[in-house]
Amino acid sequence: MDDPFTKLPEDFVSEIISRTSPLDASRLAVVSKGFKSAAESDPVWDKFLPGDCFEIVSTSVSPVVYSTKKELYFSLCHSPILLDAGNLIPLGQIEELFGYMDCRRALRVAKLKSVCWLDIRGKIKTHMLSSSTTYGAYLVFKLAERSYGLESVNAVVRFVNDEADSDAEERAAILHLQRSNARHGSRQQTGQLPVRRNDGWMEIEMGNFYSDKGDDGEAEARLIEIKRLGGKSGLIVQGIEFRPQA
Known part of the structure; x- marks a missing residue:
């Protein structure tokens, strides 16, 4: 035939x-x-x-x-x-075989030694994303053997041109990069907790957004803790991943 x-x-x-x-x-x-x-x-x-x-x-x-x-x-x-x-x-900008976009930014692997203010941002152009798709932003990290001050931090995900920093901060999600020290009380952690990946790194969802901006938008994921007194140390950041949610 x-x-x-x-x-x-x-x-x-x-x-x-x-x-x-x-x-x-x-x-x-x-x-x-x-x-x-x-x-x-x-x-x-x-x-x-x-x-x-x-x-x-x-x-x-x-x-x-x-x-x-x-x-x-x-x-x-x-x-x-x-x-x-x-x-x-480079954490890829390649659409995988089954149609999932693993859009990540190439970031320097950074180790936080000791700071009082923490502010980490990752951005991606929406033209790199599939349209009509919900994406999650994930912080990929490890904790050094001696780490502290990371029990509670804030995270926001926003479209840069649509929402100001101050407005986004008002709806920030609470993330727990490490568990509370039992010696300092038994207060329950009610925010997002990390999970361990197969590659040995930890990841935690920072938030999500719906991709409908075409070629004109820019999404930003931000990890921030600048209000609470006390130092922060031991955070090792691989990068921020943007990937579709099921």
């Missing part, structure tokens, strides 16, 4: 497939011989890669080996790379 799709111009088919998703492209590659070549072509997978992908890859500590854009895409999905002599960790 003839495959009618083999009669279509490949560049025409490629343009159509590039407007779908990595999952759709992978499915179409096995649906029809007429789709296979187009669905695996560089023009299609180039559209699935972030605009600054090759700039990021060029600064990788170890060479990123690939022969096609599709290979590069899946390499970045499954194998994180170190940048800038190991000081920067």
Whole structure:
């Protein structure tokens, strides 16, 4: 039986497939011989890669080996790379096979030694996100052996152009990065608690937002504690992740 799709111009088919998703492209590659070549072509997978992908890859500590854009895409999905002599960790801007966007920012891994005020911010352009999708912002961190002052901090997630800092702070969520010291009383912690990930890091949800700003918006997640007296120490931050919620 003839495959009618083999009669279509490949560049025409490629343009159509590039407007779908990595999952759709992978499915179409096995649906029809007429789709296979187009669905695996560089023009299609180039559209699935972030605009600054090759700039990021060029600064990788170890060479990123690939022969096609599709290979590069899946390499970045499954194998994180170190940048800038190991000081920067790109946490991806790649839409994974099943359509989930793991949009994270490349942040320096930072260890908090001792401060009185804590204010950490991570931002992402909404054009990097899937539309009509609810995203959660997650702080990825560890605690040093000697850590203190992190029993209760605030977190806010906002659209930068829509809400002022002061307004967002009024609805801040309470996060507990570490458990209360029993010697200081048995007061129950009623805010968000962290969970341990498979990679050994901890994560805690800072808040969520609905992505409907198109190319014009910017979302910000902020961890803040500037009112309570006393020092804070021992927080090791890997970064802030923005990812879709089920």
